[in-house]
Amino acid sequence: MESLSVHSIESFGTHDGPGVRMIIFTQGCKFKCLYCHNPDTIPMDKGTKYELEDLVRRAINMKGYFGKLGGVTVSGGEPLIHSKGLIPLFKRLKGEGIHTNIDTNGRILNAHTKELIDNYADLVMLDIKHINNEWHKKITGGHEVTYPLRFAEHREASGKPMWIRYVLVPGWTDQPEYLHELGNHFKDYQTIEKIEIQPYHQLGVHKWESLGWKYQLSDVEENSDEQLLKAKEILSEYFKEVKVN
Amino acid sequence: MSNRGFKNGNWNESINVRNFVIQNITPYEEDDSFLQGPTDRTKRLWDVCRVALKEERQNNGVRAIDTEIVSTINAFGAGYIQKEDEVIVGLQTDMLLKRAMKPYGGYNVVAKAVSEHGLEVDPKVKEIFTKYAKTHNDGVFDVYTKEIRKFRSLGFLTGLPDNYARGRVIGDYRRLALYGIDALIQAKQQDMDGLVGPMDDSRIRVREEVAEQIKALREMIEMGKRYGLELNRPANNAQEAVQWTYMAYLAAVKEQDGAAMSLGNVSSFLDIFIQKDLVEGTITEADAQEYIDQFVMKLRMVRHLRMDAYEQIFAGDPTWVTESIGGMLADGRTKVTKTSFRFLQTLYNLGPSPEPNITILWSQNLPEGFKRFCSKVSIDTSSIQYENDDLMRENRCSDDYGIACCVSFQEIGKQIQFFGARTNLAKTLLLALNGGRCENTNTLMVPGIKELEGEYLDYNQVIENFKIAMHTVARVYNESMNIIHYMHDRYYYEKGQMALVDTNPKINIAYGIAGLSIIADSLSAIKHTKVKAIRNEDGLTVDFTIEGEFPKYGNDDDRVDDIARKVVNHFNNELKAIKVYKDADPTLSVLTITSNVVYGKKTGATPDGRGAGVPFAPGANPMHGRDTHGAIASLNSVAKIDYKDSQDGISNTFSIVPKSLGADRKDRIVNLVATLDGYFGRKAHHLNVNVLNRETLLDAMENPEEYPQLTIRVSGYAVNFTRLSREQQQEVISRSFHDKM
Ligand code: SF4
Numbered sequence: 007m008e009s010l011s012v013h014s015i016e017s018f019g020t021h022d023g024p025g026v027r028m029i030i031f032t033q034g035c036k037f038k039c040l041y042c043h044n045p046d047t048i049p050m051d052k053g054t055k056y057e058l059e060d061l062v063r064r065a066i067n068m069k070g071y072f073g074k075l076g077g078v079t080v081s082g083g084e085p086l087i088h089s090k091g092l093i094p095l096f097k098r099l100k101g102e103g104i105h106t107n108i109d110t111n112g113r114i115l116n117a118h119t120k121e122l123i124d125n126y127a128d129l130v131m132l133d134i135k136h137i138n139n140e141w142h143k144k145i146t147g148g149h150e151v152t153y154p155l156r157f158a159e160h161r162e163a164s165g166k167p168m169w170i171r172y173v174l175v176p177g178w179t180d181q182p183e184y185l186h187e188l189g190n191h192f193k194d195y196q197t198i199e200k201i202e203i204q205p206y207h208q209l210g211v212h213k214w215e216s217l218g219w220k221y222q223l224s225d226v227e228e229n230s231d232e233q234l235l236k237a238k239e240i241l242s243e244y245f246k247e248v249k250v251n
Numbered sequence: 252m253s254n255r256g257f258k259n260g261n262w263n264e265s266i267n268v269r270n271f272v273i274q275n276i277t278p279y280e281e282d283d284s285f286l287q288g289p290t291d292r293t294k295r296l297w298d299v300c301r302v303a304l305k306e307e308r309q310n311n312g313v314r315a316i317d318t319e320i321v322s323t324i325n326a327f328g329a330g331y332i333q334k335e336d337e338v339i340v341g342l343q344t345d346m347l348l349k350r351a352m353k354p355y356g357g358y359n360v361v362a363k364a365v366s367e368h369g370l371e372v373d374p375k376v377k378e379i380f381t382k383y384a385k386t387h388n389d390g391v392f393d394v395y396t397k398e399i400r401k402f403r404s405l406g407f408l409t410g411l412p413d414n415y416a417r418g419r420v421i422g423d424y425r426r427l428a429l430y431g432i433d434a435l436i437q438a439k440q441q442d443m444d445g446l447v448g449p450m451d452d453s454r455i456r457v458r459e460e461v462a463e464q465i466k467a468l469r470e471m472i473e474m475g476k477r478y479g480l481e482l483n484r485p486a487n488n489a490q491e492a493v494q495w496t497y498m499a500y501l502a503a504v505k506e507q508d509g510a511a512m513s514l515g516n517v518s519s520f521l522d523i524f525i526q527k528d529l530v531e532g533t534i535t536e537a538d539a540q541e542y543i544d545q546f547v548m549k550l551r552m553v554r555h556l557r558m559d560a561y562e563q564i565f566a567g568d569p570t571w572v573t574e575s576i577g578g579m580l581a582d583g584r585t586k587v588t589k590t591s592f593r594f595l596q597t598l599y600n601l602g603p604s605p606e607p608n609i610t611i612l613w614s615q616n617l618p619e620g621f622k623r624f625c626s627k628v629s630i631d632t633s634s635i636q637y638e639n640d641d642l643m644r645e646n647r648c649s650d651d652y653g654i655a656c657c658v659s660f661q662e663i664g665k666q667i668q669f670f671g672a673r674t675n676l677a678k679t680l681l682l683a684l685n686g687g688r689c690e691n692t693n694t695l696m697v698p699g700i701k702e703l704e705g706e707y708l709d710y711n712q713v714i715e716n717f718k719i720a721m722h723t724v725a726r727v728y729n730e731s732m733n734i735i736h737y738m739h740d741r742y743y744y745e746k747g748q749m750a751l752v753d754t755n756p757k758i759n760i761a762y763g764i765a766g767l768s769i770i771a772d773s774l775s776a777i778k779h780t781k782v783k784a785i786r787n788e789d790g791l792t793v794d795f796t797i798e799g800e801f802p803k804y805g806n807d808d809d810r811v812d813d814i815a816r817k818v819v820n821h822f823n824n825e826l827k828a829i830k831v832y833k834d835a836d837p838t839l840s841v842l843t844i845t846s847n848v849v850y851g852k853k854t855g856a857t858p859d860g861r862g863a864g865v866p867f868a869p870g871a872n873p874m875h876g877r878d879t880h881g882a883i884a885s886l887n888s889v890a891k892i893d894y895k896d897s898q899d900g901i902s903n904t905f906s907i908v909p910k911s912l913g914a915d916r917k918d919r920i921v922n923l924v925a926t927l928d929g930y931f932g933r934k935a936h937h938l939n940v941n942v943l944n945r946e947t948l949l950d951a952m953e954n955p956e957e958y959p960q961l962t963i964r965v966s967g968y969a970v971n972f973t974r975l976s977r978e979q980q981q982e983v984i985s986r987s988f989h990d991k992m
Pocket residue numbers: 035036037038039041042043044045047048082083084111
C-alpha cells in the first residue's frame with residue numbers, strides 16, 4: 007500500500023487556497039525558516055504514515071463541504087519532498103473531481119515534481135521568503151532564492167495558475183525596496199492570480215522551544231495594520247490581486 | 252370561508268393552512284438589499300424594553316411576579332409596553348416582564364419560585380392549590396413506582412417534566428388569522444358531533460378534550476376584546492394577520508409554561524398577507540418590517556416563572572419560542588419569502604437575542620441569496636441554528652412543519668409531541684461494569700448483570716451487560732413517561748394550543764439520551780486498547796487505566812463512529828418495542844440542552860479517561876479537544892448517526908472563531924454556506940453555529956453589563972451568555988472552538 011508521511015490533517019482549512027479545504031501537512035522540510043510556525047514539521051524522521059486510500063476516503067467524505075471553490079491542499083513541511091508519492095494521490099483526487107493545490111517553498115524541481123505540478127496540481131501556491139538572495143539565505147537557513155525563482159519560471163511556462171505567498175516579517179521582509187523588487191520580478195507573469203500577504207505571528211514559538219531549538223525572532227512584534235496596509239499598497243502596483251490572509 | 256382576494260383551494264372547505272400557503276405563497280429568490288431598519292416607534296419601544304431588561308437582570312433575573320392571579324388565557328387585563336407606539340399589542344400579564352403563576356403543573360414549584368424572590372403566594376391561591384385542586388405534579392407522584400423514583404433520584408432519568416409543564420405542543424397559531432375563532436369553534440363543534448359511542452375511556456377523553464378546547468377558543472375571543480380586537484373573525488390585512496397570530500400564541504403562553512413553547516412556521520404564512528398589502532399599495536416595506544420587528548419584540552418579552560433549580564437543566568431562562576424559517580415545498584418551490592428575511596433582519600434592528608429561537612430549515616436547494624444572508628446573520632449574531640429540511644421532509648413526509656423545542660420535527664396542526672427529557676446513557680454504561688449497581692451509591696438498579704471477570708475489560712462482555720442495562724432503563728423510562736403524560740393530560744391539558752390542532756392528532760413521544768460521545772469513546776477504548784478498572788472496597792469502578800491510543804469519536808474514523816451509531820440504533824429499538832400511552836410513536840433525540848454539566852456531575856469516571864464529575868459534551872458533540880482532525884472531520888462523525896434512529900433530533904454545536912472561518916468577511920460568508928451544504932449533504936440533522944472569539948466570552952464573564960445582548964448557541968437553543976452560571980460559562984468556553992488557521 008502506498009503511504010505518505012503526514013504531520014497532521016486539518017479538515018477545515020480556510021486559509022490555504024480557495025474555499026473550504028482539507029489540508030494535509032506533510033512531514034519534513036529542508037529549509038529552517040526563522041519564523042516557521044510549524045517547526046515540528048521540519049524534521050524528516052517524524053510523522054505518521056497515512057495510506058493514500060485513507061487520505062482519499064477522507065477527502066471524498068469532505069467533498070460536499072468544498073462547494074464550488076474548495077478541495078485538497080497539500081502543505082507542509084515541504085510537500086514536494088514527497089512528489090513521487092503525491093502523484094498517485096493527486097491522480098486519485100482528480101479522478102474524484104476534487105480540486106488540488108500544492109503549497110510549496112519551491113526548492114525542489116525534479117522530474118517527479120514536474121509531472122505532479124504540470125499534470126495534477128490545479129493550483130500551486132509558491133512561498134517566496136524573500137526576493138534578495140542574502141536575506142533569503144538568512145531567513146531559510148542558507149538556501150538560495152534562485153530555486154524558488156526557477157520553480158516560478160517553470161510554473162509560468164506551464165501556463166497553469168499560481169499564487170504567490172509572502173510572510174511579512176517586520177524588519178525582515180517588509181523593506182519597501184525589496185517589496186518593489188519582488189513586484190518587478192513577477193509583474194509580467196501571466197499565471198499569477200494573486201499574492202497573499204501572510205501576517206507574521208508568534209503562535210509557533212512554543213513549538214520551537216519544545217523541539218529544543220532557539221527561536222530567534224522573539225523580539226519581532228506582530229504587524230501593525232499600518233504595516234500591512236503599506237505592503238499591500240506597494241504590491242498592488244504589480245499584482246492584480248493582493249490579499250491579506 | 253371568506254377568501255379576501257386570495258387564491259382558493261381546499262383551505263376554503265376545511266381547516267387547512269398548508270393548502271392556503273401553497274396556493275398563495277410568493278417565493279423570493281433574491282438577496283437582502285430590500286430590507287429596512289427599524290422605525291422610530293420600534294426604536295422607542297425597544298428602548299423601553301431594554302430598560303426593563305436591565306431591571307430584570309439587576310433584580311436577580313426577575314422583574315416582577317404576580318402572586319395573586321392564577322394565569323389563564325383570560326386572567327389578566329390588557330398590558331402594554333408603551334401603547335401609543337405599539338402596532339402589535341399584547342402581553343402575558345398586565346405589565347412588561349411581569350411573570351405569572353401557573354400552578355397546575357405543580358404548586359410547590361410555583362411557591363418555591365415565588366419565595367426565592369422574597370415574595371409569598373397569596374393565601375387564597377395557596378389554600379386552593381393545597382386543599383382543593385390537584386395538580387399534574389400531585390398526580391404523577393401519587394402513582395410513581397419505587398423503581399421509577401430510584402432511577403430518577405440517582406440521576407439515570409433526569410429533567411423529567413413531572414413538576415413542570417411538558418411544553419412541546421405547537422398550536423397552529425396561523426389558524427386564528429386565516430379563519431377567525433368563530434369558524435374554528437364551528438369546526439371543533441362538528442368534530443364533537445362526530446365523536447359518538449361506544450363511550451369507552453378514550454372516546455370520553457377526546458370528547459372532554461374537545462369541549463375544553465372550545466372553551467379555550469371562547470376565552471381567546473374575550474382576551475382579544477380587552478385589546479379591542481375582533482378575533483372571532485379572520486384577519487383582513489397584514490397587520491391583523493400578525494396581530495391575530497400573535498394573539499393565538501399569547502393565549503398559549505398565558506395558559507401554559509411548558510419548557511418549550513414553539514411558535515411553528517408563521518413567517519411565510521404572514522408574508523402572504525404582507526405581500527398582498529404591499530402589492531395593493533396599502534403598506535410600505537417600512538410598515539412590513541415594523542410589524543415583524545414588533546411581533547418579534549413581543550416574543551422576546553415572553554417569560555415564565557421558574558425556580559432556581561430549573562437553571563441546571565435549562566440554563567439562561569429560555570422560553571424556546573422556536574420559529575422555523577425557510578425550507579422547500581414538496582412541489583419543489585422554496586418556502587423562503589421576503590418575510591423570512593424580515594424575521595432575520597430583526598437581529599439587526601433590535602440586536603442579537605436568543606429568542607425567538609430562529610431555526611433555518613436548510614435545503615441544498617434554498618435560494619443562494621437566502622443562504623448567504625443566513626450565513627451573514629450567523630457570523631454577525633451567533634443567534635440562529637440550522638436543520639436539514641431535505642432530510643426531514645423526506646423522512647417525515649411533510650413540508651409544513653415546525654421545530655418543537657430545540658430540534659424536533661412537528662407537523663403543524665396535525666401532530667403533537669410528548670416531551671420526554673432524557674436518560675443518562677453514560678451512567679447506564681457504568682451499570683454494565685458494576686454488576687447493575689449505581690457507581691456512586693452501590694444501589695442495585697438492574698438485576699441480572701454479571702460482574703465482569705478478568706484483569707482487563709472485555710469488549711464483548713461489556714456490550715452484553717450494557718444491552719441488559721439499556722433494556723431495563725428503556726422500560727423504566729417508558730413507564731415514567733406514560734405516567735407523566737397521562738397526568739399532564741388530566742390536570743394540565745393544553746386546551747388553548749390543542750384548540751388550534753386537529754382533533755386526535757398523531758403523537759410522537761420524544762425520548763432522549765445524554766452522554767453519547769462518552770459511550771462511543773469508552774467502548775472504543777475497551778475495544779482498541781487495554782482498559783483496566785480501578786475499584787473501591789465495594790467493587791465499584793472509581794477510575795480506569797488505559798494502555799495505548801484508541802480512535803476517538805469526532806475524527807471521521809469509522810472504527811469508533813460506528814459504535815456511536817450502533818448504540819443509538821440499539822437504544823432506539825429498545826424504546827420502539829414498548830407501547831406508549833395514547834399509542835404515541837417513539838422517537839429519540841441526542842440532545843442535552845445545558846444539562847450536560849449536571850449529568851456529568853452525577854456520573855462517575857468512565858473508561859474513556861473522563862474523570863468523575865466532569866461535564867459531558869453537549870448533544871451529539873464529540874468530547875472537547877478529542878476531535879483533532881479539524882471541524883469537518885468532527886462534523887462528519889456526528890453526521891453518521893442515522894436520523895432514522897433518532898428522529899427527535901441529533902444536536903451538534905459548532906463554534907468557530909471568525910478568523911478560522913475565512914480571511915475576510917466575504918470568504919467567511921461563502922465558507923459557512925459551503926460548510927452547511929456539506930454537513931447537511933451528508934444527511935446530518937442539526938447544527939448550532941457560533942462565530943465568536945473566546946476572548947469576547949472571557950471578557951463578558953468579567954464585564955456582563957457591557958454585553959447585555961451577547962448571544963451564544965448551546966445545545967438546541969440560544970442563551971444570553973451573561974445569564975449562564977459561572978460554571979456553565981466556563982464549560983462553554985472550554986468547549987472545542989475550532990481555531991486552526
Ligand atoms: S519552508 Fe515552510 S515548513 Fe519549511 S521551514 Fe520554512 S516555513 Fe517552515
